[in-house]
Amino acid sequence: MLLGAEDDREERPALVPSLFPLNPPTLYFSTASEKVELLPAEQRRLLKWKMSTVTPNVVKHTIARSHFRVTKKSHDWLGCWGHHMKSPGFKALGEHQKLNHFPGTFQIGRKDRLWRNLSKMQVRFGKQEFSFFPRTFVLPQDIKLLRKAWEDGGSRQKWIIKPPASARGIGIQVIHKWSQMPRKRPLLVQKYLHKPYLISGNKIYIFTDGLVRFASCKYSSSMKTLSNKFMHLTNYSVNKKNSEYQSNSDDKACQGHKWALKALxxxxxxxxxxxxxxxxxxxxxxIKTIIASEPYVNSLLKMHVRTPYSCHELFGFDIMLDEKLKPWILEVNISPSLHSNTALDVSIKGQMIRDLLNLAGFRIPQREHAVAPCSSASSSTSSLCGGNRERTKPDLSADEKVKRAFYLAQRYVDQEFLSTVLDILTPEDVRVLAESEDEMNRKGEFERVFPSASSSRYLRFFECPRYLTILLDQWEQRYWNNRTKGISLLRTLCQKGVHLGTSDPAHIVRNCGNKLHCLNK
Known part of the structure; x- marks a missing residue:
């Protein structure tokens, strides 16, 4: 920017207030078209971000616009975008810190674990529900099964082989002869989807982050083309080396080898x-893929993480459409590429990271010196005063534990019974529901797919019922088409301090026999 030039970007408040009384605000993150107001110095000095060698530039630019400073210290940072780490390492996270991973997500991020978990779900629930992944074998364990499938399939079949933990197309091959199969290393072998949906003769993969990638050579099913990675892979890291690769900077244009999803x-x-x-x-x-990993992630989260506040994660789903427009999952990336090489990348990924960090909900730590006086002139700072009574970690009362146990103990339940979970809300219920509505208010261009108005059908896929899943699902059933009514109810309860456990105990429940009753004074 030129010295003295006027900055005409829209200024946004540094904090996003909660929809509910006595709930803390969250920090606001912006795109390049906006600027964020400065917090007072006593709050601003707490805005520290731990940098990693894998922190992408789009994240660095986004946090800088919200006035974060980079730190290398291990104890006083608020956020970090880094490597996935072994589960015990999550124990080091403070309650005020956020990392861009959950423990255990390698259960879908590693190709071999992903297919094992999806295969288990297919065995339990049938191909009608879990038929969205190609037939897959994990070597060396499945070598005999693969050999039989190979022999049964005839001589014209194609298979794609992948290292179980690679990325960016490294080590991937398409083969059609048994003699081409590597023998001395772990591999994932998948039936090749040889009839993809084509646009101008090219294959497409759809990412839910808003980008569609094309192979840079027109597709052919000929066996002679199997070694051509520019035809059979769509990774940018592969296709950028092709002299025929065409970039695209227009998010509305259907041109080049990378489109915006809305253009598709x-x-x-x-x-x-x-x-x-x-x-x-x-x-x-x-939804089904995330549920397949849920038992592992949930267990490790309880074991190694002090509070769920500390974790959020961005997944990159590789989806391919076949000739009948059926989507197939190819893999899940737990560290999807955020490199921005074109204006199209910057536009889509910049907005996505802005919305992702806002959705994650970063808070200023609850410390005496972090809260400014309510008389401050700053519109953002004054809202800090609503958060100094926040409970950062659930501390369930005996009555709350009784309610949870009651709903989880029922073996045969229907929607009418489950809906009663909302009849009497405990302090923790109110806190969770208020947080959920605040998240919805900050989602930007993200779409929440679970829980949703139609998510009840997925509850049976969970290995075991989860109380908060039931609670949030039933909340959506009751209020999805009248959120104003639900928000109004929560505002009333928060104003009374129910979510803080400081209100009249009439909101707590006790179990008497097989029924839940309100506790009266």
């Missing part, structure tokens, strides 16, 4: 294709 939907819509149906199928895949 527009293109398909112009062909009379129901893009809403495709998107619903993709969301179904995402």
């Amino acid at each position: 939907w527009q293109y398909l819509g112009s062909k009379g294709i129901n893009t809403t149906l495709i998107w619903e199928k993709i969301k179904d895949i995402v």
